[in-house]
Amino acid sequence: MDRDSLVAAVARQGALVRELKKNGGAAKDITAAVVILNDLKAQLNALAVEAVGPVLNKKALEDLLVRKMFVVPSFEIYGGVAGFYDFGPPGAALKGNLLNAWRRHFLMEDDVLEIECTNIMPEVVLKTSGHVDRFTDLMAKCTKSGECYRADKLVEDFIENLLAKNGSTMSSEQQEKHRLVATKAESLSPEEMHAVIQEYGILSPGHGAPLSFPMPFNLMFKCHIGPEGSHVGYLRPETAQGIFLNFRRLLEYNAGKIPFGCAQIGNAFRNEIAPRNGLVRVREFQQAEIEWFVHPEDKSHAKFDLVGDQLLTLFPKNLQLTTGKTIQLSVREAVKQKIIANESLAYYLARTSSFVKSIGIDMERVRFRQHLDTEMAHYACDCWDLEILLSSGWVECAGHADRSCYDLQVHAAKSKVEMVGTLKYDAPRAVELVNIKLNKGKIGKSFKSDMAIVNKGLEALSVDGKAALSFEAALAATGSATLKVDGREFLFTRDMWSATKVTKMMSEEKFMPSVIEPSFGVGRILTAVFEHTFYTREGDEKRGVMSFPPIIAPIKVAILPLSTAKEFTPVMQQLERELRSMGIQTKSDASSVAIGRKYARVDELGVPFGVTIDFETGTDKCVTVRERDSCAQMRIPLAKISSILKSLIEGTLTWKELSKTYPILEAKKEE
Amino acid sequence: MDRDSLVAAVARQGALVRELKKNGGAAKDITAAVVILNDLKAQLNALAVEAVGPVLNKKALEDLLVRKMFVVPSFEIYGGVAGFYDFGPPGAALKGNLLNAWRRHFLMEDDVLEIECTNIMPEVVLKTSGHVDRFTDLMAKCTKSGECYRADKLVEDFIENLLAKNGSTMSSEQQEKHRLVATKAESLSPEEMHAVIQEYGILSPGHGAPLSFPMPFNLMFKCHIGPEGSHVGYLRPETAQGIFLNFRRLLEYNAGKIPFGCAQIGNAFRNEIAPRNGLVRVREFQQAEIEWFVHPEDKSHAKFDLVGDQLLTLFPKNLQLTTGKTIQLSVREAVKQKIIANESLAYYLARTSSFVKSIGIDMERVRFRQHLDTEMAHYACDCWDLEILLSSGWVECAGHADRSCYDLQVHAAKSKVEMVGTLKYDAPRAVELVNIKLNKGKIGKSFKSDMAIVNKGLEALSVDGKAALSFEAALAATGSATLKVDGREFLFTRDMWSATKVTKMMSEEKFMPSVIEPSFGVGRILTAVFEHTFYTREGDEKRGVMSFPPIIAPIKVAILPLSTAKEFTPVMQQLERELRSMGIQTKSDASSVAIGRKYARVDELGVPFGVTIDFETGTDKCVTVRERDSCAQMRIPLAKISSILKSLIEGTLTWKELSKTYPILEAKKEE
Known part of the structure; x- marks a missing residue:
């Protein structure tokens, strides 16, 4: 096909x-x-x-990433632990630059607040959010040793072995059948998984013993706060919860105004049963999340017009179910056609699109895929994943969910803290309310020791206008009605309680905001940057280049004296000082290796510009500047070099524009 | 006294x-x-x-910090958990700016590498570093309920109650005696603590039951990695370990050159039994640490001369034991007099001093206190704390330790990974080595099945020249000698083994580096910044001001239209755009409150400069700029305001210099 x-x-x-x-x-x-x-x-x-895209030499890239300390396995000297990685100097700098670019792009632009909450959270928070009960993967235990396995991985490995051993004696249909079972393993329910394990007679790899019925395993790391061991805490599985917990104070800080946004960049922790695929599925990772609070009935965005004409590659749910093709649509058109649910959600898709473009992602390998109704989280009402095509396939690198008011609602209910915004009307409006009258004496006399539970029922009526009116209707019709509370029934008579509908002129209303959540997996975005910017030079496949845009490059300028000659040192130091005072990261290489090898070293680190100091510099007071990807060179006066580099890095001057002033030198072979 | x-x-x-x-x-x-x-x-x-210092209105400060969301209790809607704090928008921004200033000051200046390691670490790392065995506080358990208490706090509380109840019936000597027991509680050994608890008959507060013998409680948070529950991990108690684990790769990244430094900024976790004192003792906090690797016999610093004349307030150990007074000494003099152990350590004291000055700490309330020999960590050979005088007394805010090679040594020994630098000699040097000859056949025949253990003993001799020479001496003297291994003895004869001293010309040597460690507690530094920069205006004690230096101020410029008049909006928006495009954080307040109140609001956030747009702006194309601390105002043309503000914030222009061009306006009362 x-x-x-x-x-x-x-x-x-x-x-x-x-x-x-x-x-x-x-x-x-x-x-x-x-x-x-x-x-x-x-x-x-x-x-x-x-x-799509050029063929990636994945082995060469992975070698470079470790060798140059972009990303290395944590605790490597002790053999490492699956799912944990450290960021070495260029990796940490790249990540820092990426996050600062994210801050400028998303937070500064829209006055989004940024906060920093703790990594450890007490159980009540994550019980309320649903994570204690629902944040799980399927696990099967060895009934002999108690060792645990991720069930889908067991199935995959078993079948792989089976095919390797006996594949030659099978028909191709048989082989295909087995292979397909392996492929589907990840999406099975506990019952389906159990059936597959039984059918194949899969035993525990360690002891050859039968496996337990597959059980959901909670992915949160548990710990204990304080010395008693009774106060359970978890490492947060997402950064979002801290923002919801602080909603009331944040709204006050924002002078009560809605819409507004709050962001958090920080660690999240998931105790994966089987971590894999480098930074894509790890046990400790970084998220950058924004919660944009809006009125549930007005999700328009003040800056929508600024992004309206931007084109997005969309993969809406209806197309996933029919043609299976993405479409290119303007943001405005997508909202107009009700493909994207509202302006605020659409605004963030547009902003994410321009963000990933600015950090070097190949837009040919980017799409926004809408969640199907069946796969959406229980709290969400529309959700679009930023998917980027990597060597392992399409990978979700950011999500954009309309979480409605789920989180605020559950936390407000559990904590009894009101979490609402206030909408002031331009002019007073008539609002229908339900007015309740109680005969406390009569009620007290009738229910005496049951008053606590009766009060609970009355409180429920007082906040639910519909229920109150239907209780009133029952009382009015028969003179008595039964109040049901926690499975018990209490008979009320007409004289105890009444409700009437009243119309009141209101100048404001209280509402629980909905929240639009763009959520970025920092490690996945970095993986995409690595894969989309890495290439090897034609004819010289050993020379890897990281083609980072200057905005995120960990080092912006390499200062490369042509040899170890002492006369180069003062020029090098002067240039270092000048550039650093401008906040520009530099790296000097005054070693005795050939200039071509020096270039190759800094290409691997993704340094966009190299400055060579040579024997002519003393005379002509100029240096040679080399652009990383074209390898093109120009001769530029020392007196101007720093400010020119600054402009090139900040993007206020392009290499091409510069070449009009300083012509590109004849090509030299780099060696 | x-x-x-x-x-x-x-x-x-x-x-x-x-x-x-x-x-x-x-x-x-x-x-x-x-x-x-x-x-x-x-x-x-x-x-x-x-x-020392002005009287601090601590209540007003604490109120402001929470109200303006600098620092708020975490999970506040659920009642909070002791020892956990969130940073709200201005707090997170202040911390971010402070850390970026730290990076520029310490890392960029000296080409210090920065890495980012995981928060979760497997047990082997922290067992090897000594934390699993030694990172403890004293805890007493209720023998009835099992509840745990920090023993020193129990004693303090008990005595406080005792005095409150019965104090009036005691002599002042008796009262004083009790009070002193409370004061000393923190420094007791388990035996001493037990004696005090017995003497007072202190029972568990919860159940009135006897208390257990006080036991050390490990302060690390424990968790389990992976689903089996058998792989123990801990949340790191310090960021330093990740750097030591990566030493070999870092050295390679630095092209094998020593000295060099590596830093890490990140979270650390300590499960305090009784957290207290705001950000000073918390369960989750941030550290900023540098490990500066040097040759153990050459701890000179290339940039020492640049800081040599800088004056430091030192509190060396000999003065703590004699006059009890600090001294002011130049860095050069302190090293010359051997008060500070070496140039690298002294260099970092000087750099820390200028750093805290740059972020607004009152240098009159800063001292560097040397650890006494008795209080120094087992691994350290010299240690100086940066102490800052806060409302709670002198608080350690940063440590500067010469950790010698302790950490590299223990990790190298445990992991069997070599962690050494190479010093290339200018010219080959004569080095004495021990040459060993084995008669493997004879040895094998003699010890047969014991060869594994014998080989272990021989290996020990092969790396310990002294031991080898003394074994040789014994063999030479009597013709036989006993090799002791793990409590067993093996008789060697002359023909089995011999050692000779040889002199070899070497062009390089391997060495295990020492490490100088400046380590900053970010929360404590922030607390010092809060306390040292907060003040209230004379005659108006309700108006708190945070006098942050512009470099760390969370918001640099407030844009304040005089009223809600629509004509101010385009000017405000234009100014916002201009300043943001320069990366300058702004905050606008277009509300209808009086200008004096607007100033008061931004004073509380520590905004150094306010720009007022008024009705004259339309005509004279000027705005009024106000400096936060003097409240002095100038009238400055709109066309120049952004670049002038940028210079003021970056410190390339002072307010005083500016007042020569734009005279300070006649004082107006702010209301």
Whole structure:
């Protein structure tokens, strides 16, 4: 099948699977349909990786990343621990620059507040948010040793072994069948997983013993706060919760005005059963999240017009279920056609698009994929993932969810702290309210020792106008009505309680805001930057280059004396001082290696500009500047070099513009 | 007693206590001496807080910090958890600016590398570093309920209650005696603590039950990595360890050159039994640490001359034990007189001094206190704390330790990974080595099944030249010698083994570097900034001002239209755009409140400059700029305001210089 047919087939088969699940189809039918779906997906993925973008020499990139200390395994001298990575000097600087660019792009632009909350959170927070109960993966235990395995990985490994051993004796259909079971393993329910394990007779790899029924395993790291051991805490699985907890103070800080946004950049922790794929699935990682609070019935955005004409590559849910093709639409058009739910969500898709472009992501390998109704989190009402095509396929690198008011609601209910905004009307409005009258004496006499529970029921009526009016209707009709509280019933008579509808002129209303959440996985974005900017020079495949845009490059300027001659030292030091005083990161290499090798070293670090000091510098007071990707060189006066470099780095001057003043030198072979 | 006599008395008494402890004095003598010491210390502390600096309105400051969201209790809506704080928008920005200033000051200046390691570390790392065994506080358990208490706090609280209840029936000597026991509680050994608890009959506050013998409680948060629950991890108690683990790669990244430094800014976690004193003792905090690796026999610093003349307020150990007074000395002189152990350590004291000055710390309330031999960590060979005088007394805000090669040594030994630098000699040098010859056949025949253990003994001889030569001497003298390994003995004869001294010309040597460690507690430094920069205006004590230097101020410029008049909006927006494009943080207040109140609001946020747009702006194209601390105002043309503000903020232009061009306006009363 060609790509388009494959895309459409995946979409149709996906719809079929969801249909079967929704309508309670037989397990075997669902399994069969999922098998086909996953095969189609695997074919499509293989095709996608091949089809788009230059071929990535992944081994060379991974070697460079470790060798140059961009990213190294943590605790390496002790053999490392899966899912933990350290950022070495260029990696940490790149990440810092990326986050500062993110701050300028998203926070400064829209007056978004930034806060910093703790990594450890007490259980009540994450119980309320739902993470204690629902943040899980499937795990199977060895019934002999108690060792734990991620169930889907067990299935995959078992089948891989099976094929390696006995594949030659199988028909190609048999082989294909097994392969498909492996592919679908990740998406199974506990029951389905158990069935597969039984069918294949998969035993624990360590002891050859039977496996337990697969159970959900909570991915949060648990710890204990204080010495007693009774106060349970967790390392936060996302940074968002800290913002919700602080909502009331943040609103006050923002002088009560809504819409407004608050962001947090920080660590999140997930105790993955089987970490994999470098920075894509790790146990400790960084998030950068914004919570943009809006009125639930007015999700317009003041700056929408500024992004309205921007084109986005969208993969809306209806196209995933039909043509399977993405479309290019302007932001304005996407909202107008109700493809994107509202202006605020659309605004952030646009801003994310221009952000990833600015940090060097190839926009041909970017799409925004809308969540299908069946895959959306329980709290969300619309959700779009930024997906970037990496060597491992399309990877979600940021999410954009309309979380409605889920989080504020659950925290307000649990903590009894009001979390509402105030909308002041331009002119007073007539609002219908329910006015309740109680005969406290009569009620007290009737229910005596049950008053606590009765009061709970009355409180519920007092906040639910509809319920109050229907209770009133019952009382009015028969003279008595039953109040049900926690499974118990209390008989009320007409004289105890009454409710009347009243119309009141109000000058403001209270509302619980909805929240639009752009959420970035920093490690995944970095992985995309690494893969999309890395290349090797034609004819010299050993020379890797990281083609970082200057804005995020960890080092902006390399200062490279042609040799170890002492006369170069003062020029080098002067240049270092000048550039540093401008806040520009430099790296000097005064070693005795050939200039070509010096260039190769700084190319690997992604340094956009190199300045060579040579024997003519003493006479002509000029240096040679080399642009990393073109290798083109210019001769520029020492007196002007710092300010020119600053402009090049800040993007206020392009290399091409500069070449009009300082012509590009004849090509020299770098060696 | 006056301050000087008190200081000297503390020093003498401290020396006495240490003497007693060292020489195994009787417990009651030690306790008595400690009681007196702590009384003296308490008197001195009280005096110090009164004597230096302006009186701090601590209540007003604390109110402002929470109200303006600099620092708020974490999980506040759920009642909070002791020892956890969140940084709100101005607090997070202030901290970010402070850390960036730290980076520029310490890292950029000296090409110090920066890395970022994980917060979770496996047990082996912290077992090897000594934290699993030694990172503890004393805790007593209720023998009935199992509840845990920090033992010194129990004693303090018990005595406080005792005095509140029965104080009036006691003589003043009795009262004083009790009070002193409370004061000394923190410094007791488990045995001493037990004795005090028994003496007073202190019971558990919760159940009135006897308390357990006080036990050391490890302050690290424990968690489990992976699903089995068997792989123990800890949240790091300091950021330094990650640097040591990466030493080999860092050295390679630095092209094998030593000295060099590596830094890490990040979270550290300590499960305090009784957190207190705001950000001073918390359970989750930030550190900024540098490890500067040097040759153990050459701790000179290339930039020492640049700081040589800088004056430091030093409190060396000999003065703590004699006059009790600090001295002012130049860095050069302090090294020359061997008060500070070496140039690298002295260089960092000087750099720290100029750093804290640049962020607004009152240098009259800063001193560098040297650790006494008795209080120094086991690994350190010289250590100086940056102490800042806060409302709670002198608080350690940064440490500067020469950790020698302790950490590299223990990790190298445990991981079997070589952690050494190479010193290339200018010319080859004669070096004495020991050459060993083995008769493997004879040895094997003699010890057969014991060869594994014998080989272990031989390996030890091969790396210890002295031991090898003394074994050789024994063999030479009697024809046989006994090799002891793990408590067993093996008889060697002359024909099995021999060693000879040889002289070899070497062109380089391997060495394990020493490390100089400046380590900053970010929360404590921030507390010092808050306390030293906060003041209230004379005659208007309600108006708090945070007098942050522009370099760290969270917001640099307030844009304040005089009223809500629409004509001000375009000017305000234009100014916002201009300043933001320069990377300058602004805050606008277009509300209808009076200008005096607007100023008061931004004073509380520590905004150094306010720009007022008024009705004349339309005509004269000028705005009024106000300097926060003097409240002085100037009228400056709109066309020049942005670049002037940028210069003021970056410190390239002073307010005074500017007043020569734009005269200060006649004082207006702010209301």
